[in-house]
Amino acid sequence: MTVNFVLNGKAVSLVIAANRRLIDMLRDSLGLTGTKEGCGIGECGACTVLMNGEAVNSCLILAGQVEGAEIVTIEAIAKHGTLHPVQENFLQYGAVQCGFCTPGMVLSTYALLQTNPQPSEHEIAAAISGNLCRCTGYKQILEAVQKTVEEMNSAPSEHGRS
Amino acid sequence: MSADSFTVVGKPVVRQDGREKVTGAARFADDLRFPGMLSAVMVRIPAAHALIRSVDYSAINNDPALAAICDASDVPAAKTVGIVRKDQPVFCDKKVVTPGDVIAMLLGESEEELLRLRDQVRIEYELLPVLTDYCNALAPNEPLIHPEFGSNLIVHYPLRKGNVEQGFAESDHLLEQTYTTQRVEHAYIEPECVIAIPREGRKEIQIIGSIQNPFTARRIVADVLGWPLTHVRIQQAELGGSFGGKDDIMCLLSARASIAALKTGRPVKIRYRREESILESYKRHPYTMHYKAGFMQTGKLKAMKIDIIADGGAYASMSPFTTWRTVVQATGPYEIEHVWTDVRAVYSNNPYTGAMRGFGSPQPIFAQESLMDEIAVQLGMTPDEIRRINGFRAGSITASGQELAQHDVNLVTVLDTAVGQTAFAERWQENEQHIKPTWTPSCSLDNKDFIEPDQLLQKGIGLATSFRGCSLGAEGTDAAAAYLSLRPDGSASLLCGLAENGQGLRTTYCIIAAEILGIPVDSIEYLDFDTAYIADSGPTVASRSTLMGGGAVKNAAEIVRTQLEGTLRKRWNLATDRSFVFSSGLVALVDDPAKYISFLDLCALAHSTGVNLSAIGWYRGPRVHWDESVGQGPAYFTYVYGCQVAEVTVNIGTGEVHLDHITAVHDPGTIINLLGAQGQVYGGVTQGAGYALWEEITAPNGKIKELNFDEYLIPTSLDLGTITPLFVSGKETYGPWGAKSLGEPTLELTAAAIANAVRNAVGKRFFNLPLNLEEILLQRKLRPEDPNANQ
Numbered sequence: 044m045t046v047n048f049v050l051n052g053k054a055v056s057l058v059i060a061a062n063r064r065l066i067d068m069l070r071d072s073l074g075l076t077g078t079k080e081g082c083g084i085g086e087c088g089a090c091t092v093l094m095n096g097e098a099v100n101s102c103l104i105l106a107g108q109v110e111g112a113e114i115v116t117i118e119a120i121a122k123h124g125t126l127h128p129v130q131e132n133f134l135q136y137g138a139v140q141c142g143f144c145t146p147g148m149v150l151s152t153y154a155l156l157q158t159n160p161q162p163s164e165h166e167i168a169a170a171i172s173g174n175l176c177r178c179t180g181y182k183q184i185l186e187a188v189q190k191t192v193e194e195m196n197s198a199p200s201e202h203g204r205s
Numbered sequence: 206m207s208a209d210s211f212t213v214v215g216k217p218v219v220r221q222d223g224r225e226k227v228t229g230a231a232r233f234a235d236d237l238r239f240p241g242m243l244s245a246v247m248v249r250i251p252a253a254h255a256l257i258r259s260v261d262y263s264a265i266n267n268d269p270a271l272a273a274i275c276d277a278s279d280v281p282a283a284k285t286v287g288i289v290r291k292d293q294p295v296f297c298d299k300k301v302v303t304p305g306d307v308i309a310m311l312l313g314e315s316e317e318e319l320l321r322l323r324d325q326v327r328i329e330y331e332l333l334p335v336l337t338d339y340c341n342a343l344a345p346n347e348p349l350i351h352p353e354f355g356s357n358l359i360v361h362y363p364l365r366k367g368n369v370e371q372g373f374a375e376s377d378h379l380l381e382q383t384y385t386t387q388r389v390e391h392a393y394i395e396p397e398c399v400i401a402i403p404r405e406g407r408k409e410i411q412i413i414g415s416i417q418n419p420f421t422a423r424r425i426v427a428d429v430l431g432w433p434l435t436h437v438r439i440q441q442a443e444l445g446g447s448f449g450g451k452d453d454i455m456c457l458l459s460a461r462a463s464i465a466a467l468k469t470g471r472p473v474k475i476r477y478r479r480e481e482s483i484l485e486s487y488k489r490h491p492y493t494m495h496y497k498a499g500f501m502q503t504g505k506l507k508a509m510k511i512d513i514i515a516d517g518g519a520y521a522s523m524s525p526f527t528t529w530r531t532v533v534q535a536t537g538p539y540e541i542e543h544v545w546t547d548v549r550a551v552y553s554n555n556p557y558t559g560a561m562r563g564f565g566s567p568q569p570i571f572a573q574e575s576l577m578d579e580i581a582v583q584l585g586m587t588p589d590e591i592r593r594i595n596g597f598r599a600g601s602i603t604a605s606g607q608e609l610a611q612h613d614v615n616l617v618t619v620l621d622t623a624v625g626q627t628a629f630a631e632r633w634q635e636n637e638q639h640i641k642p643t644w645t646p647s648c649s650l651d652n653k654d655f656i657e658p659d660q661l662l663q664k665g666i667g668l669a670t671s672f673r674g675c676s677l678g679a680e681g682t683d684a685a686a687a688y689l690s691l692r693p694d695g696s697a698s699l700l701c702g703l704a705e706n707g708q709g710l711r712t713t714y715c716i717i718a719a720e721i722l723g724i725p726v727d728s729i730e731y732l733d734f735d736t737a738y739i740a741d742s743g744p745t746v747a748s749r750s751t752l753m754g755g756g757a758v759k760n761a762a763e764i765v766r767t768q769l770e771g772t773l774r775k776r777w778n779l780a781t782d783r784s785f786v787f788s789s790g791l792v793a794l795v796d797d798p799a800k801y802i803s804f805l806d807l808c809a810l811a812h813s814t815g816v817n818l819s820a821i822g823w824y825r826g827p828r829v830h831w832d833e834s835v836g837q838g839p840a841y842f843t844y845v846y847g848c849q850v851a852e853v854t855v856n857i858g859t860g861e862v863h864l865d866h867i868t869a870v871h872d873p874g875t876i877i878n879l880l881g882a883q884g885q886v887y888g889g890v891t892q893g894a895g896y897a898l899w900e901e902i903t904a905p906n907g908k909i910k911e912l913n914f915d916e917y918l919i920p921t922s923l924d925l926g927t928i929t930p931l932f933v934s935g936k937e938t939y940g941p942w943g944a945k946s947l948g949e950p951t952l953e954l955t956a957a958a959i960a961n962a963v964r965n966a967v968g969k970r971f972f973n974l975p976l977n978l979e980e981i982l983l984q985r986k987l988r989p990e991d992p993n994a995n996q
């Protein structure tokens with residue numbers, strides 16, 4: 044089947060078997076390997092991407108569902124070599140260890156901040172509760188997102204609206 | 206150098222590999238592709254113990270989707286492998302002893318097609334009796350898992366000190382208890398993946414993978430191929446978590462991929478899905494631990510007798526080393542005159558067990574710390590009091606007869622810090638006074654009493670202490686290498702023989718070199734790991750990276766610095782007693798700071814005069830030894846100490862335990878990267894909480910039930926309260942500026958602290974991990990096959 048969609052701001056048309064998943068389209072057909080597969084059943088969140096602005100598990104989305112959708116992957120979060128504040132704060136606050144869950148974590152928090160620029164501590168924790176991390180115990184991730192919220196609210200940046 | 210004179214050591218430093226990781230650019234093994242690469246699919250049978258009668262590939266042999274089949278007949282040299290005991294077949298051809306065992310591997314371009322073909326391989330097998338009750342493994346009528354060894358015993362470590370029977374006779378009180386811990390999974394988020402690439406025109410195999418210990422993998426692959434080590438080249442891709450778990454399994458997968466790559470002449474990738482990862486990879490050992498303690502009315506421990514049996518499962522793997530740490534540390538950080546310990550690891554048809562963060566310590570710590578609290582309650586003392594009476598101090602003698610000297614024995618310091626920080630004793634006593642017998646969980650099930658809504662949630666506080674030998678100890682040779690090369694422009698390349706596991710050792714090593722050379726951390730490029738370019742430094746295990754690898758990096762940087770100093774002395778015509786300060790990219794005379802040169806100019810000068818600015822640093826641990834017959838000797842050259850206080854809320858209606866807060870006090874020596882150190886505590890405590898409360902791999906009839914994260918529950922961002930890491934400093938002779946271990950110490954005592962907090966909340970002691978709803982309410986497991994499950 045042919046699937047037409049917008050990937051990281053560019054129109055894409057892909058000929059692909061109907062039993063392929065969005066994660067297979069990204070990793071195998073398009074070479075975007077920043078999206079990771081950890082469980083294949085939508086439990087770990089490593090494959091999180093944005094679909095029409097919402098964080099979804101790309102291992103649970105079949106090719107046919109992608110038709111007409113707008114997909115954003117981790118590769119498009121930094122703009123022109125400049126990290127998004129969430130990415131920058133992940134570094135500054137030690138939110139990254141092995142880094143396998145990190146792309147999914149970044150996208151889940153990015154999606155949250157798009158719809159809720161002033162999330163509470165609990166809302167942040169809830170937003171990443173579908174993203175498993177075995178290294179960090181989540182504490183420095185939560186801290187990084189909280190700092191981002193503080194920064195973005197004190198000085199609105201272009202990133203916040205991107 | 207004193208702590209306050211450091212420039213970068215001890216500061217929060219951003220990870221060197223962070224940028225790639227937050228942008229998705231970091232390449233993990235499964236992100237790599239090579240031209241002509243084949244996929245691989247494993248062929249197994251759903252049996253925990255069976256004789257293989259025949260394997261028939263005739264239905265698939267001519268299928269165009271099949272490029273090749275590999276099985277035992279393709280293994281050129283060592284058919285079985287193992288880090289200690291060579292008992293694990295690369296491919297099974299006689300029998301399987303656990304459902305993870307692999308009989309053959311199919312290769313082709315399409316994984317999907319291979320999965321279709323896999324179902325057409327016809328395997329005839331004869332089921333054998335399955336041994337799952339590991340406590341019974343040594344009974345005479347039980348099936349032998351590996352008959353060639355004559356027994357199911359993998360290893361037995363005795364430890365004998367004093368006269369335990371005399372100690373019991375002299376004691377005022379005796380207390381005997383049995384504790385058990387469960388099997389758990391590492392649950393690294395990245396499943397296993399490895400690629401083997403045959404080198405055209407030369408005898409070399411290149412292996413890239415999610416490999417925790419590249420030198421171990423090199424040795425195993427070389428054994429299997431019958432090649433010299435130098436023809437096997439292991440590179441490490443970014444590693445998506447390991448926690449001890451990507452060792453044996455990755456050695457096996459590397460061997461299988463190599464065999465296939467050499468057979469087909471094409472690159473071969475093996476990547477596991479989560480189910481296959483949990484099915485075949487090893488786990489943390491379940492332990493059954495019988496403790497008997499004799500103690501005086503004053504609280505002083507007099508004698509302890511310990512009998513521990515560890516389920517090694519289907520293969521020996523690291524059991525001989527894991528259980529050795531257990532025998533050294535089984536009595537905890539307490540001075541006891543008479544000790545009699547037996548630790549045995551046995552085979553069974555359960556999933557095999559090996560290295561996992563903690564490595565033979567979380568289990569006995571749960572037992573011994575539960576026991577200490579029971580003794581305190583019996584004597585009317587607080588948990589901190591009983592530990593202060595018995596805890597190690599400078600000059601204390603351990604159970605193995607080692608005198609604790611030459612480092613700060615910080616046990617009482619970490620204890621006092623944690624107790625002071627949390628107002629522990631007062632709160633513990635207050636909770637004890639509020640406990641009523643009718644609050645005991647399960648009262649709601651027994652209909653004995655009505656629970657008032659305000660009594661549903663009970664608060665508890667508990668603590669645990671531990672000591673831990675740093676690095677390998679008498680397990681093996683302990684040395685590490687590092688390569689540092691300064692470029693003419695003052696930038697540097699660095700590589701250590703210990704491998705990045707995600708914990709951040711690249712950054713730690715760059716900080717150490719930057720501190721010695723007085724240059725920015727980011728002017729040092731950390732090289733990709735490749736066994737071709739760096740000396741065997743042993744495995745990245747035992748919380749030894751900062752201590753051993755850090756020592757080697759510091760040594761390399763010092764060698765290069767000495768070369769630069771020599772260059773400058775010659776240039777400035779200085780006597781050899783004049784010394785320099787390297788700081789902020791400048792090199793100045795200590796006694797004449799106005800005389801200086803930039804680091805960059807000095808490197809250029811040295812380069813132009815033909816001075817060698819590359820060095821291989823080396824760090825070797827001091828000698829340790831162990832007498833196996835009586836379990837006596839200086840087991841480790843230094844130790845770390847920890848104390849964690851857990852605060853919990855227990856819902857006595859549902860049995861749910863919520864972890865409100867953990868205060869974690871550790872003495873890792875000098876901290877190199879504060880961000881990394883805090884990250885180790887947060888992550889270790891969280892894994893420890895998962896071990897305490899939720900995680901369990903069950904294997905009815907040897908077959909794992911929890912094969913993915915829908916059933917195997919690890920902590921999420923919503924499951925834990927707050928964690929406060931606190932560090933206590935102390936003098937240490939070894940390691941870079943006295944930096945020692947932190948990774949495993951953070952995890953090993955969390956479950957014990959939580960269990961003691963639960964006891965403080967509800968007044969009842971629990972003896973079996975995990976403390977899930979069933980354990981709290983029923984003290985037994987509910988299983989689908991349980992006839993009483995619906996009661």
